Amino acid sequence: MDFRLVTEKDDKAVRRLWSYSFNGDEPFFSWYFSQFYDRGNGLGGYENGELLTCLHLHPYQLSLRGSSLAASYIVGVATDPAARRGGMIRRLLTASLEEMRRRDHWVSILMPSKAGFYAPYQWLLCYHHLVYMVKLEDLRPLAKPAGNILYIESVTLDFFAQSYARFVAGKHGYVERTQQDWLHRLNEHINDRGFVYCLEMDGQPAGYIMYSFKGKTMLIKDMVYADARAQAALFSFIYGHRSQAEFIDWNAPLDDLSYLSLFDPKQDIRMYPFMTARLVDVAQALEAIRYPAELEDSLTIRVQDDMAPWNHHCFRLTVSGGQGRVEVADQAPAQLECQVGPLTQLFFGRLSASQLWRQGALTGQPEAVAKLGAIFPPCVTYINEYF
Structure with a gap:
């Protein structure tokens, strides 16, 4: 073929x-x-x-x-x-x-219809969302009006970019959206009979919401907010649709804590597997990122990858001054060993070295696992792209 x-x-x-x-x-x-x-x-x-x-x-x-x-x-x-x-x-x-x-x-992402189908090829889950299927009425404690709600036609693309930048600050693995990305995203949503409103607070872009209606459910495709006050203002906007919808369906970041303040928290709030990822080139990816500036360390890790022979090696990773240097060290004793999929989950920050070790996806001595964990601390991963 x-x-x-x-x-x-x-x-x-x-x-x-x-x-x-x-x-x-x-x-x-x-x-x-x-x-x-x-x-x-x-x-x-x-x-x-x-x-x-x-x-x-x-x-x-x-x-x-x-x-x-x-x-x-x-x-x-x-x-x-x-x-x-x-x-x-x-x-x-x-x-x-x-x-x-x-x-x-050096990296790839893939949204699976069934994650298990792609797992044998080492595309493993690196992103999850919290999915809220709750009654609009139960958002009452979260809804606090503030700022100005603006229709999409009254703002520029830069308004969306600034709101998004404030939202993803502190998050990891997100798409750095270009102007063309924004045009595609907004045009596709509006073409599919969706609605878009923006939030301005203190004269600054503070958030936006993209949504549509399906029966009595308000489907929130994308909602970003600069801070807790902006999130409360958007919840107030949503709460104002009680005459049009009974429920919301919203994919929230994994670190969202809104469920703690719902009027009735005993509802359908679940962790949803959203996106898989895979390292395409291990050595290049490891040298492309930043590391904790205070670390001075070196580890050897044997990577198994039967689809990409350039990854199927024992690598020596040396970290110094926030930079990483990678060498093939096939003759050296490996301190750690794993397949490329779990290494991707570590790289993306979704799972820690100790979590991978406990579930058997990473093997090695505890001291080496601890070193690896310091080199790759966990992160709050977030992505909300659908194509």
Whole structure:
């Protein structure tokens, strides 16, 4: 099988595979392929010239441990039904790792329909949300009006960028949204019959909310706020929709504490697995990020990766002055050992070294595990991109 980037003559086949695999729901299907799709990011698998499988590698910048890393967001993994169950997805994902490495994208993210499907390929969960399915009436203790609510047409894209920057401060793994990202995000939402309002406080951008209605539920697709006061003001805005909706459906950051103050906290608030990630190139990724400035340390860690041979090595990581240096050290005794998936969870900050060690995903002596934990402290991961 031949794997390569798709071309213009493949457009019909790409759309057919997407429509068959993902139902081709409108208006998103037409918007995606007319406004967002870039065939230069489409990777296909061909047999006798026929496209049998494909995926899309959308480029983003992720903020990871103090650095901005180019990343590929894998979406639209689709295979012709006549070609399934032949190991084709594994070959396609292997080809995607090679293509991402060629692009100098050292990390990738992927939103799975079923996380277990991608786990054998080492795309493991690195992001979770808290999902609130609660009654609007029970937001009453959280709702405190403040500031000015503005309709989208009265603000600029910079208003969204400033609000978002204040919201993600202190968070980790988020997308550094460009102006084009904002245009895509807002246009797709409005095209899908969504609403957008913004919050201004003390003359400054303080937040926004993107939402729609489905029956008696207010679906909150994206809500950001500069601080607790701004969040309370947006809750007040939501609370004002009690005549239109009975419930809210909201994906909140994992560190959100709103559930502690609900009028009736005994409702459906759950941890939701949102996004997987995978290191594409271990050595390059480890050298690209910042480390705790006070650390001076060195560790050897053996990484297992049967899809990317450039990762299947024992690496020596030396940390000094906030920088990391990585060398292949296959002849050295490994102090730690793990597969590339758990190392990704550590790198992204979703799980600590001790958590991985306790669940058996990382092996090594406790002293080495403690050292690794100091090098990679846990972080509050957050992302809210859907394609």
